[in-house]
Amino acid sequence: MPEMLRIAVPNKGQLSEPAVEMLREAGYRQRKSSRDLVMVDPDNETEFFFLRPKDVAVYVGEGILQAGITGRDMLLDSAAPVDEILALGFGGSTFRFAAPGGAGMTLEDLQGKRVATSFDEILRVHFAEKGIDARVIHLDGAVESSVKLGVADAVADVVSTGTTLRQAGLEIFGDPILESEAVVIRPRGAGEDPKVETLLRRLRGVLVARDYVMMDYDVHAEQLEDAVALTPGMEGPTVSPLHREGWVAVRSMVPRRQAQAIMDDLWEIGARAILVTDIYACRL
Ligand SMILES: Nc1ncnc2c1ncn2[C@@H]1O[C@H](COP(=O)(O)OP(=O)(O)OP(=O)(O)O)[C@@H](O)[C@H]1O
Ligand SMILES: O=P(O)(O)OC[C@H]1O[C@H](OP(=O)(O)OP(=O)(O)O)[C@H](O)[C@@H]1O
Numbered sequence: 075m076p077e078m079l080r081i082a083v084p085n086k087g088q089l090s091e092p093a094v095e096m097l098r099e100a101g102y103r104q105r106k107s108s109r110d111l112v113m114v115d116p117d118n119e120t121e122f123f124f125l126r127p128k129d130v131a132v133y134v135g136e137g138i139l140q141a142g143i144t145g146r147d148m149l150l151d152s153a154a155p156v157d158e159i160l161a162l163g164f165g166g167s168t169f170r171f172a173a174p175g176g177a178g179m180t181l182e183d184l185q186g187k188r189v190a191t192s193f194d195e196i197l198r199v200h201f202a203e204k205g206i207d208a209r210v211i212h213l214d215g216a217v218e219s220s221v222k223l224g225v226a227d228a229v230a231d232v233v234s235t236g237t238t239l240r241q242a243g244l245e246i247f248g249d250p251i252l253e254s255e256a257v258v259i260r261p262r263g264a265g266e267d268p269k270v271e272t273l274l275r276r277l278r279g280v281l282v283a284r285d286y287v288m289m290d291y292d293v294h295a296e297q298l299e300d301a302v303a304l305t306p307g308m309e310g311p312t313v314s315p316l317h318r319e320g321w322v323a324v325r326s327m328v329p330r331r332q333a334q335a336i337m338d339d340l341w342e343i344g345a346r347a348i349l350v351t352d353i354y355a356c357r358l
């Protein structure tokens with residue numbers, strides 16, 4: 075048996091499904107049932123371990139697993155000896171203070187108060203940095219209820235849409251404590267590992283395939299420089315001769331979200347036969 079690459083993946087919660095989906099797009103076999111705790115992918119010599127999201131950094135920090143997917147907030151809260159090596163663009167959230175609406179709280183007002191959170195370590199570090207002496211009350215979840223129930227004076231919690239806070243009658247105050255998203259981690263100080271490098275290259279390929287499209291168009295050679303300025307591509311666009319005298323065909327990657335605006339601009343300078351296609355997979 076070849077040496078297996080061992081990767082930790084969240085087994086439930088907000089990050090689990092999108093992480094599994096991304097690994098599948100990256101060509102890895104993924105679990106069939108959300109109850110599977112281990113999944114072997116022999117073709118890729120990789121084993122996936124489905125662990126509680128907060129535990130991922132612990133396993134990777136101990137060097138038991140060579141890489142893992144978790145939230146940046148969770149990795150920082152674990153204080154495990156791991157490095158973030160790639161941000162994955164999903165599971166975005168901010169970690170923020172909130173208190174009853176209308177109270178007009180500031181960070182300084184937390185001096186001597188009780189603040190409930192599921193991320194004690196992040197909060198303690200933040201208070202230490204800001205010189206605030208407050209009591210951190212650990213709760214495992216549903217932190218928003220703590221103020222109404224009298225367990226805390228304010229909360230520090232994960233905010234995505236803000237709906238949960240609003241429904242609990244709480245209002246954000248102060249600067250964001252942390253911006254988080256799903257990330258790939260590895261043990262701190264780990265040396266180059268060709269299998270981990272392959273995983274990263276594949277995941278970067280998925281990120282590019284999600285964020286970019288391929289654009290093809292024909293343009294008169296006189297307008298080529300203007301057109302290329304609109305579609306500079308990654309390492310410069312491919313330009314090929316067309317049978318039609320004085321015209322060239324151009325092929326370039328462009329950001330998906332700008333594709334329509336770029337097509338409008340290309341049309342304006344006389345480009346025609348402008349086509350956009352999805353990138354199925356890539357290595358850059
Ligand atoms: N809308 C969201 N709500 C909660 N977490 C989110 C959201 N969007 C992204 N995240 C991120 O997902 C992770 C939280 O995962 P999750 O809530 O599944 O774990 P958990 O709270 O420890 O687990 P559980 O809720 O099952 O006890 C964090 O990294 C957080 O930043
Ligand atoms: O800003 P929103 O879009 O409302 O999302 C944020 C909420 O989602 C998470 O809770 P989760 O569902 O993970 O439950 P938990 O409190 O048990 O962790 C988080 O802890 C907030 O409560």
Ligand SMILES: [Mg+2]
Binds near residue numbers: 087215
């Ligand atoms: Mg949660």
